[in-house]
Each structure stands twice: as structure tokens, then as C-alpha cells.
Amino acid sequence: MxxxxxxxxxxxxxxxxxxxxxxxxxxxxxxxxxxxxxxxxxxxxxxxxxxxxxxxxxxxxxxxxxxxxxxxxxxxxxxxxxxxxxxxxxxxxxxxxxxxxxxxxxxxxxxxxxxxxxxxxxxxxxxxxxxxxxSVPTRSRPALAAELEAALKALNWVTGDLDPALPPHVAFGGNDHLILAAGSRERLADLEYDFNSLAEVMRRHDWTTIDLVWRESPDHFHARNPFPVGGVVEDPATGAAAAAFGGYLRTLGLVPRGAKITIRQGEDMGRPSDLRIDVDPQDTRTRVTGQAVRIG
Structure with a gap:
């Protein structure tokens, strides 16, 4: 190598x-x-x-x-x-x-x-x-029953762990992400999944990450992103998933015009990250904002 x-x-x-x-x-x-x-x-x-x-x-x-x-x-x-x-x-x-x-x-x-x-x-x-x-134009569709069943099994989740107000979707913002909304912050924090099984499910459906979210308020979410297909257990900040999530919220009609939504990610990994997305119901593209700093 x-x-x-x-x-x-x-x-x-x-x-x-x-x-x-x-x-x-x-x-x-x-x-x-x-x-x-x-x-x-x-x-x-x-x-x-x-x-x-x-x-x-x-x-x-x-x-x-x-x-x-x-x-x-x-x-x-x-x-x-x-x-x-x-x-x-x-x-x-x-x-x-x-x-x-x-x-x-x-x-x-x-x-x-x-x-x-x-x-x-x-x-x-x-x-x-x-x-x-x-982002490139986003899109979002409801997850199929077979897709959801396989993902939940690999995650060691059950349907009762999900927020019924935020349905599972496959959303695109440059690549595809399965979006699952946890019903509680505790469910989101407790992430122990089968790495190989989830990677196989993701490769089968060509998903880049699984975007696990919890809604604290209409404009503030927490997120975690397993990324086993990339050889990584979890991403502490995922801008592509945030872009796709903006398309998901737009598709569901959950954002007012010009909404600014914050996403807190990486907290459970000890690498807190702050992402902001700007979503316009009339525009299929999501704007994603964040800082970056040199390491070393």
C-alpha cells in the first residue's frame, strides 16, 4: 500500500x-x-x-x-x-x-x-x-419495509425505538443515506451495532452512512452516523448526510421558508461538532455551514 x-x-x-x-x-x-x-x-x-x-x-x-x-x-x-x-x-x-x-x-x-x-x-x-x-439537488423517499427491517436488525434497534413523527427515509444529498429518527436521546446515545452486518446492508442498498437523528426542537437536532462501508465505526460530523437531511425535512414539509437548522453531532464520541443547514422549501439544494481548523 x-x-x-x-x-x-x-x-x-x-x-x-x-x-x-x-x-x-x-x-x-x-x-x-x-x-x-x-x-x-x-x-x-x-x-x-x-x-x-x-x-x-x-x-x-x-x-x-x-x-x-x-x-x-x-x-x-x-x-x-x-x-x-x-x-x-x-x-x-x-x-x-x-x-x-x-x-x-x-x-x-x-x-x-x-x-x-x-x-x-x-x-x-x-x-x-x-x-x-x-449541495447538489436533494431528494428523499420513504424507506422500504425490507430496507428498514434489515437496517434495524443490524443496528440492534426495533421499530418501537423510532420517532413515529419522523418516518424512515432514504435521502440523497450527493450520495444516499438512510435516515432513522430515534424516539429519545437515550436511544441515540446507546449505539452498539453489528459492524459487518450493517456494512453488508449498506453495500446492498448503496448507502454511504446511516443518519441517526433525534429531534430536540423543530430547529435543533442531534445526530450520529455509522460509516462501516468506509471502514469507520462512526463519523463525528457528516456534511453530506446533513445536506440529505435538509432534503428530508423539505420533503416532509417540516421547515418554514429560509429555516436555519442546527445539528449537533459527535457528542457521544467526545468530538463535538456543530453543523448548520439552511433549507428553503422552494429550493431542492441544502446549504451546509461549518468551521474548520488545522490539526497540528
């Missing part, structure tokens, strides 16, 4: 791409979701990027594979330690903040395997950098 990363997948084997590390959706390097960022991966093939992501060991690493000189448009690919994914929200925020620190804040456009994702970065008076991404 190291040989692929350092030699076989590189057009210039003498130069090793720099990997920078950021914690996304937090202002604290010890919180949020860590992501790797490679700002120049033009010399890497897919095998080398996968090996690099495995070496980094985070749930996702973003690789900039192409950019036009003088342009603020970048082509990006995302890899977990086990596979490539079409879109990753927290790595997008990390990448955008890394670019803002080097080239200044403003608007950039990312060409991802899921589609075009505009991002706006800002620096506040204290020097903190935040990014707002606009």
Missing part, C-alpha cells in the same frame, strides 16, 4: 504530495471530524489516492486532481480508507478552509463526482474560517 502511494501511482515518484489535516465543523482541533486534504493530487491515480487515504486513516481525504491556473474552480475526489465516495461534506469544508487560508476567502466551485458544489468561505474578526457549501 505504501509503495502504491509513494511510487506506483505517481507520475513523479520523487515528490510526495503534502497532506494537510483539518478538523471540520468545529473551532477545536480536538473536536469535529478530521479530514485529510491534498491540494495537488494531479500526479496520483485512483489506487494511489485510496492508499493515501488509508495511510491518513481518517474517514475521508479530499484530493484536488485538477485546477485551472488563475481560476477558483477545482476538480475533487474523495476517498475513505476503503473506497471512493461521490461526495463528502466535512472534507469539502476542510478543503475550502485550506484554500481560503492560502488564496483568501470568497467563492470557489468544486467539480465532484456527485456534481457541481459551490462553496463560499469567510473569515471572521477573530480569524476563524467558515465555509458554506451548496
Amino acid at each position: 505504501e509503495a502504491n502511494w509513494q511510487r506506483e501511482g505517481m507520475t513523479n515518484p520523487m515528490s510526495r504530495p503534502e497532506i494537510v489535516r483539518y478538523a471540520a465543523f468545529t473551532h477545536d482541533p480536538a473536536g469535529g471530524n478530521p479530514a485529510g486534504v491534498v491540494l495537488d493530487a494531479s500526479g496520483l491515480d485512483a489506487e494511489a489516492m485510496l492508499a493515501g487515504a488509508a495511510e491518513v486513516g481518517y474517514s475521508e481525504t479530499a484530493f484536488v486532481t485538477d485546477s485551472a491556473e488563475g481560476s477558483r474552480r477545482f476538480r475533487v475526489r474523495y476517498f475513505s480508507p476503503l473506497t471512493e465516495v461521490a461526495f463528502c461534506g466535512h472534507a469539502t469544508v476542510a478543503l475550502a478552509v485550506a484554500l481560503a487560508e492560502r488564496f483568501g476567502p470568497g467563492e470557489i466551485v468544486l467539480d465532484t463526482p456527485a456534481g457541481e458544489v459551490p462553496v463560499v468561505t469567510r473569515i471572521d474578526d477573530n480569524g476563524a474560517v467558515s465555509a458554506t457549501l451548496t
Whole structure:
């Protein structure tokens, strides 16, 4: 694996791409979701990027594979330690903040395997950098009975654990996520699932994460995101799932126009994360906002 990363997948084997590390959706390097960022991966093939992501060991690493000189448009690919994914929200925020620190804040456009994702970065008076991404168009549909049964079994949940006011859905915000709403904060906190069984269910249905949520109020949710298909037990912040969740709420008619909704994630892992989503009932895209900070 190291040989692929350092030699076989590189057009210039003498130069090793720099990997920078950021914690996304937090202002604290010890919180949020860590992501790797490679700002120049033009010399890497897919095998080398996968090996690099495995070496980094985070749930996702973003690789900039192409950019036009003088342009603020970048082509990006995302890899977990086990596979490539079409879109990753927290790595997008990390990448955008890394670019803002080097080239200044403003608007950039990312060409991802899921589609075009505009991002706006800002620096506040204290020097903190935040990014707002606009997702690809979202959609959401009720989960099928067989899908729900298999997921609940692997999670060691039962239907009585769910909030009947928030029905199970499969929602898309760049990739698909099964959304299950817990009936209590205690149910959300008690997460012990069958890693291999849940990974098999997710691969069968092509789900990137399971988005487990609990509604504290109409505009404040708590979330947890198992990610066994990426080789990770749980994500402490999942921007792609947050984008899909915005589409879910819009589909169910649970947001007023221009609603700003906060999602607290990672708390049960000791890596608290804060995500904000802006949902417009007339717009299928979700805007996801968060800070990111350099690790080390």
C-alpha cells in the first residue's frame, strides 16, 4: 500500500504530495471530524489516492486532481480508507478552509463526482474560517419495509425505538443515506451495532452512512452516523448526510421558508461538532455551514 502511494501511482515518484489535516465543523482541533486534504493530487491515480487515504486513516481525504491556473474552480475526489465516495461534506469544508487560508476567502466551485458544489468561505474578526457549501439537488423517499427491517436488525434497534413523527427515509444529498429518527436521546446515545452486518446492508442498498437523528426542537437536532462501508465505526460530523437531511425535512414539509437548522453531532464520541443547514422549501439544494481548523 505504501509503495502504491509513494511510487506506483505517481507520475513523479520523487515528490510526495503534502497532506494537510483539518478538523471540520468545529473551532477545536480536538473536536469535529478530521479530514485529510491534498491540494495537488494531479500526479496520483485512483489506487494511489485510496492508499493515501488509508495511510491518513481518517474517514475521508479530499484530493484536488485538477485546477485551472488563475481560476477558483477545482476538480475533487474523495476517498475513505476503503473506497471512493461521490461526495463528502466535512472534507469539502476542510478543503475550502485550506484554500481560503492560502488564496483568501470568497467563492470557489468544486467539480465532484456527485456534481457541481459551490462553496463560499469567510473569515471572521477573530480569524476563524467558515465555509458554506451548496449541495447538489436533494431528494428523499420513504424507506422500504425490507430496507428498514434489515437496517434495524443490524443496528440492534426495533421499530418501537423510532420517532413515529419522523418516518424512515432514504435521502440523497450527493450520495444516499438512510435516515432513522430515534424516539429519545437515550436511544441515540446507546449505539452498539453489528459492524459487518450493517456494512453488508449498506453495500446492498448503496448507502454511504446511516443518519441517526433525534429531534430536540423543530430547529435543533442531534445526530450520529455509522460509516462501516468506509471502514469507520462512526463519523463525528457528516456534511453530506446533513445536506440529505435538509432534503428530508423539505420533503416532509417540516421547515418554514429560509429555516436555519442546527445539528449537533459527535457528542457521544467526545468530538463535538456543530453543523448548520439552511433549507428553503422552494429550493431542492441544502446549504451546509461549518468551521474548520488545522490539526497540528
